Amino acid sequence: MRTSEGRTLSEEWSSGPRTYLGLMVAGFPNLFLVTGPGSPGVKSQMILSIEQHTDWIVDCLKYMQERGLNRIGASDQAQAAWVEHVNEIANATLYPLANSWYMGANIPGKPRVFMPYVGGVHRYKKRCDEVALNGYEGFVLESVRRKEAVAG
Numbered sequence: 001m002r003t004s005e006g007r008t009l010s011e012e013w014s015s016g017p018r019t020y021l022g023l024m025v026a027g028f029p030n031l032f033l034v035t036g037p038g039s040p041g042v043k044s045q046m047i048l049s050i051e052q053h054t055d056w057i058v059d060c061l062k063y064m065q066e067r068g069l070n071r072i073g074a075s076d077q078a079q080a081a082w083v084e085h086v087n088e089i090a091n092a093t094l095y096p097l098a099n100s101w102y103m104g105a106n107i108p109g110k111p112r113v114f115m116p117y118v119g120g121v122h123r124y125k126k127r128c129d130e131v132a133l134n135g136y137e138g139f140v141l142e143s144v145r146r147k148e149a150v151a152g
Contacts, residue, residue, distance in 0.1 A: 003027035016104070016113030020074035020082045020138055021128055023053065029073035029140075032057050037115040038086050042102075044121045052121075056128050063132070064141060071144045078138025090114040 002008055012025060019025050022039025023032060034053045035041025041049040064072060090096055096103060096114050104110040117124055131137050
């Protein structure tokens with residue numbers, strides 16, 4: 001899987017993972033993440049976070065189908081703002097000071113980036129719900145004509 005510029009996810013994340021809501025990565029349309037970096041997944045009851053994400057994704061897909069849309073991607077601006085928000089919340093805690101896997105310290109040479117959202121599951125879910133209620137604010141939704149497969 002590559003961006004339209006040919007970059008891989010590993011290349012995009014070489015300086016640390018960046019997502020919008022922990023659900024999508026700008027430049028990778030239709031690639032939904034479940035409990036990805038930037039979500040509270042690992043700092044919550046994981047089953048609850050998985051259910052919240054999968055319910056949100058299903059509702060998003062229904063929204064798109066009802067409108068004849070087949071492509072969704074995080075905007076660069078929304079992703080940057082979310083990463084900034086995640087870091088702002090994390091920096092108000094002691095987490096970034098620890099040599100923990102939350103910072104990527106378990107892998108030599110890995111960038112030190114705080115990965116989970118620690119603003120609370122309720123606050124996170126409320127933000128995800130607001131995004132959906134606002135027409136999937138921060139996402140680019142479109143209808144892209146698919147090339148038909150040709151046998152031969």
